[in-house]
Amino acid sequence: MPPPLPRVRAPAAVRLRGALWRWRVVVAAVCLGAAAAATVQALRPPPPRTxxxxxxxxxxxxxxxxxxxxxxxxxxxxxxxxxxxxxxxxxxxxxxxxxxxxxxxxxxxTLLGGGTPTGPAGTVVAAVRLDDPAVAALLAPGAHVDLVAARPEGGPGETVARRALVLPAPPSDGAGGGLLGGASGAPDVPVLVAVAPDEAVRLAEASASARLVAVVVP
Missing domain, CATH: 3.90.1210.10 (Antifreeze-like/N-acetylneuraminic acid synthase C-terminal domain)
Known part of the structure; x- marks a missing residue:
């Protein structure tokens, strides 16, 4: 038997073309995926401004x-x-x-109270003394109340403020002087409420001749 012929290695270019031909489907899929990703990235809107x-x-x-x-x-x-x-x-x-x-x-x-009490936009802060100080002590900041003026001589009461917002009392400095001249810790310390400007006027008028009663509302 004659000896086998020596194996001749194909040129690199030929080998590369053969490999590409064998893997043509995979190469095409990779190229299509890269093109699709580039297109999506180009069309994606910029992130919203914050x-x-x-x-x-x-x-x-x-x-x-x-x-x-x-x-x-x-x-x-x-x-x-x-x-x-x-x-x-x-x-x-x-x-x-x-x-x-x-x-x-x-x-x-407007949502926070500090040294100076403030209410929501469009409201003013009024200090009212209720007829029953025990009721005033039970009112927690954030509660809504209707303020009713009851006449000492009797007769129907009048609602002078609706859904008044009870505000936190400012911190006491221990000096003994409260709002409107009331002593700190006295039973008649006023309650701070946020009301409409016209309701503040009616509250001031009613305070001079009527007893104010608070009715808690949702």
Whole structure:
């Protein structure tokens, strides 16, 4: 038998063309996948613009001062940010919500009470002395009350303010002087409420000649 012929190695170009031919389906699939991914990336809209805003990290109770762990900075779409929203924790720490607030609620100055009591936008703060001081002591910040003026001589009462918002009392400095001249800790300390401006006028008029009664409403 004659000896076998020596094996001749094909040129590199020929070997490459052969490999591409054998793997032509896989190569085509990879190329199509890369093209599709590039197209999707090019057509994908840019991420929506967001702005930083201070929100509650957990539910907050009216009248309880906020701490650094109660607030956090989140990024939200600009159209979801209320006017005057706070952006730094120092703007809210130490202030107390005037109403119960849920977690993730953006914070604004009208929702918080500090040294100077404030109510929601469009309201004013009025100090009222109720006929029964024991009832005044039971009213928690965040409650809504109807204020009724009852005449000492009898007759039907008149509702002078509806759904007035009970606000947290400002912290006492221990000096013995309260709002409207009342002594700190005295039984007739007034209750702070946020009411409409015209209701504040009716409250002032009724306080001079009637007994004010609070009726808690939803």
């Amino acid at each position: 702005v930083p805003v201070l929100v509650l990290a957990a539910d907050a109770t009216a009248g309880t001062p906020l701490t650094t762990s109660d607030v956090t900075v989140a990024r939200v779409p600009p159209d979801a940010v209320p006017a005057g929203a706070l952006t730094a924790p120092d703007d809210a720490v130490g202030a107390a919500p005037v109403v119960d607030l849920p977690a993730r609620q953006p914070l604004t100055p």
